[in-house]
Amino acid sequence: MKIDLSNPAWRQTLPPARSIAADAPVAATAFSRDGTSVAFALGDGSVRILPADIAAPAAGAADPVHGGAVLAVVADPAGDGFVSGGDDGRLLRLAADGTATEFFHQKGKWIDHLAAHKATGAIAASAGKSAFVVKDGEVREFGPHQSTVADLDFSKDGGRLACAHYGGVTVWSIGQVTLPPRRFAWRGSHVALRWSTDGKFIATGTQENDIHVWRMAQATDMRMQGYPAKVKSLSWTADARFLYTSSQPVFTAWSFSGKGPEGKPPLQFGEEGAGLLSVVAAHPTAEFVAGGYDSGELQLGDIKTKRSVALKMADGSAITCLAWSPDGFRLAAGNERGDLLVVDLRR
């Protein structure tokens, strides 16, 4: 089975999908490790878990597990449930049925960014100026940094953790051997961070509407400018050849094969959507990319054929989060208004 955007069905009808109105802003979404369920982090303190199969019966609204808003959710790398963080400062493990147990609690802090590493089972959470890594039942603190951690990500092998903050990025070695952290400096506030899928690059989005990329091996860096808004969403393709970025009206990919993207324009393709892309998510295995717009439009793009198709029309509520199922046949999206969407791309 494969996704083929030249199939005329994509232009005639929208693909089958499940859409549920949850009535609370959606901050994040993730599929479980086994791909059978999908979780949405909601602004009323609940995490709504739906079956990935859009025809399967879905449970009703869930009870709040966090006080305030849930700010982040990722697949539990050690099971088939999820891990969530909230503005109540709690990090929770949620079983597939939604039962919550607390990992830890940072009183007065928000847990607003999470990363999970599948192979090592480690979970990283930002809380104030520090990052916390939970692994094998042990919690370790990395920090404090000079300012609040704005985003974080694991290296490919899970041996290091990168944290974005004012003035650049700090990379911590999180293995048993404790090495001094490495600093990658660039002035200003860095608001988003993604480590490339091959481990060679770290990309950040900055307050000044540009993106910054460091080569890990040489510790050299590059800057790409020209965005009309902050780039808050970055996504590397599975083969690490391209970095997708939000904040453009069409899919925008910087090529990292050969000499890299510096001094060259990015690859831009697809139908111009309504508004600017607010979230981008590269497909987990193939050359596709999903993009959500601040207008609510949702598109699927194919970098090989330079085509894109609509998965959902603009409705005035910005898409806030996207997630691919591990097999790449289902896409989850949430928006500011609280609509939970699961699209089935097999057609």
Next chain:
Amino acid sequence: MAQAQVPVTVLTGYLGAGKTTLLNRILSEQHGKKYAVIVNEFGELGVDNDLVVNADEEVFEMNNGCICCTVRGDLIRIIEGLMKRKDKFDGILVETTGLADPGPVAQTFFTDDDVKARTRLDAIVTVVDAKHFLGQLGQGSEAEEQVAFADVILLNKTDLVSPEELAKVEGKITAINPYARIHKTQKSQIELAAILDKGAFDLNRILEFEPDFLEHGHDHNHEEEVKSLSITSDRSVDPEKFQKWMGALLQLRGADIFRSKGILAIDGAPRRYVYQGVHMMMDSDWGSPWNANDKRASKLVFIGRNLDGDNLKRGFEDCLK
């Protein structure tokens, strides 16, 4: 996406002036409204409330070559986070530390697009300790700058000073910033309507907020280091020359100009041109139309440090037709 912008009130004031008392009153009073309060980590609020967010004042310099473009990144992050909650707010209050420069807080609302889309800076409210203010002036620039930035001033603890002392403090405040509205209070007791929803940064309300804005100048305070200055003219303004002059002025002197605002009679324009700014950052727009009976006049106001009145006046006069 056309959500209403949530008004944000910035609460400043020297250590011990009564900010925390005021916040506690706002949070505990039965007013039927919901306010999120962003407090600095050193503050001690008596009210345990999930709408209180602790912030570390994290100021950073924008990477755009402008040294006074400092912004509170923590505020950007917190406002974004608050908008992810299901419950919405009638307003947000930001308390700064006693020694904070109000510049970065205010500039945050000029700089960040997401913050601008969701919130609007309503007013800067400064609490002044009537007993200690004059002494604080000698201890650094903070107390003075907080008054200079203010739209509303709570002259607090008036019960602890004599009428003569009070008059002296009030005179000093007026010498620094005659445009702020002063409310005399004890134990920070004030009607919320006097400090919230003032629209002090609303370009359309510049006239409304200061009824005597176009009436008379306040150039009598030559001895102050931080003071205000107004320039008026009934000749019309050449827009290109004005842009050029103002741009150069803010580039060169922006660090010393805390607040600026103005209403201009642009040559040939049917409507008033209004602007206001904090340091080098500025917002401007066309305001209400000139009616047949209106006297077409322009007025500029600057509040800042070491302002050279003659130089400013000459500069503005070169922009006139």
